[in-house]
């Protein structure tokens with residue numbers, strides 16, 4: 478049993494291992510951030526669905542509602558083994574917090590590195606009625622402070638998602654003959670038909686599948702902009718407000734919003750068109766900011782060409798991106814300082 482506490486009668490922690498293959502990685506052999514996000518989400522979906530069904534009651538499937546901001550701490554390569562560990566750390570009445578870490582291991586040398594740590598929130602939906610949110614069996618905490626800390630994280634994310642709920646109206650239009658390093662030059666889209674293998678038992682898309690497609694588009698935007706090897710450095714908090722049904726066509730679009738000296742911020746939108754036996758119109762299912770870094774052959778971050786923001790909207794988005802960049806940089810530095818003093 479995990480040290481953090483037992484999540485009701487079901488197991489509170491789980492671990493899965495998988496070797497990284499060429500189709501998990503880019504041409505330079507670095508594993509895609511999207512592959513990591515998909516593995517993380519799969520583990521989270523398993524442990525939270527297991528927990529939500531651990532008592533007799535209405536059978537349900539846990540749907541991904543939110544992923545907190547996550548940093549990719551070290552790159553993983555083809556041939557390394559990823560160990561994904563997931564643990565339930567808090568339950569509210571209708572949601573489950575899962576903390577996941579990904580350890581990469583070189584099985585020839587035994588060297589291990591933490592590749593990623595993420596926090597995800599799942600909401601159980603009834604197997605009989607996809608629109609019905611089911612109650613979560615309360616988790617038992619080993620210590621009172623764990624519950625208090627969990628409640629604090631729950632309140633914080635609730636506040637954050639209320640503030641960001643409406644940031645969704647924008648559309649990306651094609652640009653004719655764009656100049657290099659402008660927004661229009663690197664903006665990219667991908668169209669995907671949602672098939673059964675993309676979906677949960679309830680017939681809507683797994684959050685991990687969506688995040689993988691989003692990372693793919695963001696990676697194309699970054700590579701088009703700087704034309705070097707790029708890797709995902711971080712993803713800002715993502716809220717999944719809308720389900721995407723099997724049979725829908727989704728358009729995933731990305732555009733660059735900001736460049737610092739050595740990083741690029743890309744905004745990604747996912748629009749769903751449920752045109753098969755649904756009169757519903759196309760809608761924005763999710764949006765998020767990805768940050769990419771360009772790496773040299775030795776794996777060192779390289780300077781990136783500066784983004785040429787031309788229109789008033791592009792300039793405004795650039796300034797907003799700069800604000801997010803400065804904020805997350807300050808946070809990282811504050812977190813690194815106590816560790817450096819030890």
Ligand code: COA
Pocket residue numbers: 540541542543569570571572598600602610634635638681682683684685687716717718719720721
């Ligand atoms: N992040 C974390 N928790 C969330 C959330 C979010 N973005 N949105 C809702 N919740 C939690 C609420 O806090 C609440 O729990 P609580 O009562 O313990 O506080 C619970 O979900 C139900 O909230 P409610 O307001 O009744 O439901 P809703 O109408 O907001 O629906 C979802 C919530 C998650 C069911 C709905 O937004 C949804 O279907 N999203 C898409 C899920 C999905 O398809 N994921 C994969 C996308 S590719």
